[in-house]
Amino acid sequence: MPLATAPRLLAAILLAIALSACSARYQTPTAMGGDDDDAVCQSRGYAVGSPEYVACRKDRDVQRSAAISRSDRRQRDLGEYMLNHPERP
DSSP: OTTTHHHHHHHHHHHHHHHHGGGGOOOOGGGGTTOHHHHHHHHTTOOSHHHHHHHHHHHHHHHHHHHHHHHHHHHHHHHHHHHOOOOOO
């Protein structure tokens, strides 16, 4: 490899690493607070394995899924709006 192409290759690798940091799309929404489901359900007084505990964990999972779906829908709607209205920045 010629010595002149090494800086370009290094710059391309660094750019790829920097851009990959932006690709973390599916993270827990901040509205959920990032709480530990187990700790939250136990703090409500539910014993691990009880029907109430299982329902609590399921409810938290449903809430998280709904928040992610809303976030995805808003992102998709924004993209469609930007495509349909190129005159507005």
